[in-house]
């Protein structure tokens with residue numbers, strides 16, 4: 001295939017993937033004064049069927065960045081637990097314990113608006129740039145070191161040269177594949193069929209949660225004005241579910257969660273559903289010279305516990321703390337990338353092992369008589385309860401805290417802000433904007 005490269009840019013770091021991990025990393029690096037380019041394959045951040053849960057550690061991060069109030073301006077719902085609903089209509093007891101944090105509750109915020117807010121903040125720094133519709137397709141490599149990437153957009157091919165390429169491009173990571181880094185793992189014994197149904201003000205305040213059945217169950221979470229419903233069944237059963245038809249699916253939903261009977265007919269087509277084949281795995285080495293993987297690209301998590309976003313963001317905070325200063329002083333070495341993996345691998349391994357332990361039992365032909373292990377581990381045992389709770393809420397036992405910006409980055413951005421203001425005021429006299437101004 002003939003490729004004509006239209007342009008070449010040079011940055012300190014190119015982050016591939018505008019999911020939660022990539023957006024947080026790009027923002028934190030930009031705050032430090034690193035020249036960072038964020039590439040997103042899609043034209044916006046809107047995605048169907050994504051996690052919307054923002055955990056305590058991320059709320060603390062937003063607080064540290066002065067963005068917590070902005071988050072509260074977005075549509076959100078805060079909740080303290082994920083109840084279990086039994087077939088006889090009873091609901092597990094309300095959770096009494098919570099993790100010790102200034103923000104102990106989990107919030108559901110539409111992911112697209114959450115990322116939009118992060119990127120809006122990053123745009124305040126002139127050393128940050130976001131390109132939508134930019135699909136990374138090739139790595140630029142010389143002497144065993146990754147030196148940049150080549151991406152395709154509507155107007156053709158572009159090269160980006162960078163000291164560091166970060167692959168934050170999710171569970172089917174192209175960067176991981178291009179770098180020859182193999183995801184080691186295995187499929188889980190269940191699949192999830194996602195769909196959405198309307199949420200009414202009259203619905204019970206604890207209507208979200210797990211609805212137990214004998215061969216299947218539902219996981220229902222809040223998504224803005226709707227319920228995001230996950231119909232969980234044994235792996236490989238999808239063809240059977242499809243063959244039985246939409247009416248049978250609607251009946252299964254109502255059997256498990258009768259309160260949805262008055263709206264289940266909104267489900268009119270299989271196109272309103274999305275199949276998630278659950279897989280848990282991670283790459284052995286998260287880095288190569290000039291390249292780092294974070295988030296789902298480095299470790300695919302199971303949906304159990306809803307931790308994927310949290311783990312991706314914790315990776316981003318650790319990476320920004322460790323590599324940001326080295327990118328600035330030009331002393332980034334491969335062992336700094338290895339340090340990121342060392343800090344994040346253990347919590348990831350522990351969480352994945354816990355997710356396997358907590359995995360739902362489906363296709364066993366009987367209804368569980370008590371809440372699943374996840375609920376017992378998180379909320380039942382007095383001492384142990386804090387450990388999984390903190391693993392879920394913080395992506396590890398101790399949340400990574402974002403490091404304060406170095407003084408020279410603060411002075412630098414204050415100066416740039418001043419010049420930008422001057423530029424704005426002087427437009428009529430000077431004509432075109434100075435080239436570093438970005439709207």
Ligand SMILES: Cc1cc2nc3c(=O)[nH]c(=O)nc-3n(C[C@H](O)[C@H](O)[C@H](O)COP(=O)(O)OP(=O)(O)OC[C@H]3O[C@@H](n4cnc5c(N)ncnc54)[C@H](O)[C@@H]3O)c2cc1C
Pocket residue numbers: 016017018019020021022039040041042049050051052053134135136137168169170171173174175194221276294295296297301303305306307308309310312
């Ligand atoms: C249906 C569903 C429900 C979920 N529910 C929850 C939940 O409730 N809570 C939770 O914490 N987690 C949940 N998860 C998991 C969570 O969404 C992921 O773990 C999390 O989004 C990972 O973040 P990330 O930044 O690593 O990658 P992603 O969020 O996957 O972002 C990757 C980004 O990279 C972009 N991209 C891909 N390839 C390229 C390329 N070649 N060039 C440029 N850009 C590219 C993609 O468009 C995407 O925007 C859910 C996942 C699914 C599928």
